[in-house]
Amino acid sequence: MDSVKKLIEMALTEDIGPGDITTENIFSPEALGKGEIIAKEPLILAGLDVARQTFEMLDPAVEFTPLFADGDRVERGQRVLKVAGRVHALLKGERTALNFLQRLSGIATQVRSYADCMKGKTARLVDTRKTTPGWRTLEKYAVRVGGAYNHRTGLYDGVLIKDNHIAACGGIGPAVERVRDRVSHLVKIEVEVEDLNGVREALDAGADVIMLDNMGIPEIRAAVGMIQGRALTEVSGNVTREALADLADTGADLISSGALTHSARSMDLSMRIA
Template sequence: MNPIALEQIIKQALLEDIGAGDLTGEAIFSEGHQSTGRLIAKQPLILAGTEVFRKVFQQLDNRIELVWNCREGDSAAPGTVLASLRGPTRALLAGERVALNFLQHLTGIATATKDYVRLCSGTGTVIVDTRKTTPGLRMLEKYAVTVGGGKNHRYALDAMVMIKDNHSKAAGGILPAVQAVRRRISPFIKIEVEVECLEQVKEALTAAADVIMLDNMDLDTVKQAVALIDGSALIEVSGNITEERVAALAGAGVDVISSGALTHSVRAADISLKFE
């Protein structure tokens, strides 16, 4: 992660949540009041975002002591004490919500990703994310995917060429879209094409696409597409990716399964911070 970008993300989150000051905490506790707390897993999880969690409190008060009992990427069972904290009560309370929001969200992504990765075990199929991320949090969310054992698809539009359905429709078809791109870009840049039916698979093969993404196809159609492509291009599957479908799709011989749900609709992990 870019440390400068991370500092800015955390700063903005704290400004949003604290505003001009914590009315409750500052009214009840003196500046010198100290507290200790424990960070507890309430569900099975893959821990992600420990450095983000630490930096939230670091920005508020560098006197806060944080000791992790688990490392980034570790699995933890319900009831596990993930970490202990000690420091000024005002700062602990002011940072609690933001720190937990980041940790729960990133851990949720890593946990869901790990589940998908396990379902592909032994097949060679890779789980990747998409650009369906929370605005402003893409760097963190894509990082959490890697903690869960997944890989990152393109980070932004300037990372690679990906001709989607709207590109093809506006260009008059897959072949003219690919030809237009090839006239413009370096020969060292790969071209991915999104297809929705077997006829479009054939058109993408005629255009010599490097990657063919099978979008929202049922399993039987995916198998037919894999047979048609027959190693001529890297095969990605996307759309309606669920835990129930992942193992079957991986078994069909696809190279990559991409899922926007890993970042745009994942459930936050259940983690609590309890004072002692």
């Protein structure tokens, strides 16, 4: 994807700048070498392709050999991949490739720990737009690798009428009506509500999806019972790993959590040159 390519180029430019004054003054441009990336803690792997592209931008002839696939569980001390080519490319690309692998594996690992809590449940776990600026395509990919699903990608591919839209428009009904008149009949309309009165308004307006924002378990159950399948239900707001099973048991169709991306820590990997 062009957005990923641009991100890699920007990251390499940020790190290398006008040149790697250490590598370039130690090794000749023709020097060859081999390296391997090792997991320093247990993790769910994600980001192999972007790591490959990073090295290939610096040396198109680089040999990149994954030893696992994205989505695999890797244990501490295991080799993740091998890479061989010009030493300049290996050393200049090392930190950038690791940064991508560490961040994306961190998200995949976090997501897997959430998804494991929902085994046997029918509700879908989905992400949000709370992503690192510029990294959304990659971070949402890592969410899928971890075992969850993507919500809308951006403001352009899904209608979500939130509290500020409702306040500025004068109510749920008018907001839904205006959107319905202007978007394709194939586009679903989602409305965020904060209480059961909002659920009734959204139903009356013909919303396709109703987001139950920051509601407690009893109120979510009541909302699902009120909706009775006339719209998809999404639970959102302060979703914790510990609460997932109980939230899924309410009968909601979707559970969205920004923590899948914004609260994931990077995993620890390192590269060793032979």
